[in-house]
Amino acid sequence: MRAVDRDGTAKQIEQFMHRWQDDGVCQWAAVDLGTDRLIGRIGLLRHHDWPLAPSPIEVGWVLHRDYWGQGLATEGGRAAMDCWRDLLLDDAQLISITVPANDRSRAVMKRLGLTYRGTAQWRGLDVVWYAIDR
Numbered sequence: 001m002r003a004v005d006r007d008g009t010a011k012q013i014e015q016f017m018h019r020w021q022d023d024g025v026c027q028w029a030a031v032d033l034g035t036d037r038l039i040g041r042i043g044l045l046r047h048h049d050w051p052l053a054p055s056p057i058e059v060g061w062v063l064h065r066d067y068w069g070q071g072l073a074t075e076g077g078r079a080a081m082d083c084w085r086d087l088l089l090d091d092a093q094l095i096s097i098t099v100p101a102n103d104r105s106r107a108v109m110k111r112l113g114l115t116y117r118g119t120a121q122w123r124g125l126d127v128v129w130y131a132i133d134r
C-alpha cells in the first residue's frame with residue numbers, strides 16, 4: 001500500500017473523524033501495547049460508493065510491515081466482526097474488498113470465515129470481494 005506524506009496523513013485522519021461522526025463506525029488505530037507505537041489501522045468502514053449494494057460495512061486492515069506474520073490483522077478483524085455482529089444489527093452482511101493480487105489480505109478474510117463472492121470495479125480498480133452473512 002502506498003505511503004502518504006504528512007499532509008496526506010492529516011487529511012486521512014480528518015476523513016476518519018468525519019466517518020466516526022457521520023457513520024458511527026470507522027477503523028481503529030492499531031497500537032503495539034509494549035511500545036505505544038502506532039502500527040496500523042483495523043476495523044469497520046461504511047462504503048457509500050460500493051457499486052453492488054447500498055452502503056455496506058467493510059472490515060479491513062493495514063499494518064506496518066514489521067508487524068506482519070503475527071496474526072494481528074486477524075485478531076483485530078475478529079474484534080471488528082464482533083462489533084458488526086453485536087451492534088450493527090441492520091447490516092445483514094459484512095464485506096471485505098481487496099485487489100486480486102493481495103494474497104495476505106485475502107488470507108485474513110478466509111481466516112475470519114468470509115467467503116469469495118466475486119469481482120467488481122471500484123474506485124477505478126478491479127477488486128475482489130468476500131463476505132459473511134448474519
Ligand SMILES: CC(C)(COP(=O)(O)OP(=O)(O)OC[C@H]1O[C@@H](n2cnc3c(N)ncnc32)[C@H](O)[C@@H]1OP(=O)(O)O)[C@@H](O)C(=O)NCCC(=O)NCCS
Nearest residue numbers: 001061062063068069070071072073074097098104105108
Ligand atoms: C493485509 C495485512 C494486514 C495482512 O497481514 P498478515 O500479517 O499477513 O495477517 P495477520 O496479521 O492476520 O497474520 C497472519 C500470519 O500470522 C501467523 N500467525 C501467527 N499467530 C497467529 C494467530 N494467533 N492467529 C492467526 N495467525 C497467526 C499466520 O500463520 C500468518 O502467517 P503467514 O504470514 O506465514 O501466512 C498486511 O499484509 C498489510 O498491512 N498489507 C498492506 C496493507 C494492505 O494491503 N491492506 C489490505 C488492503 S485491502
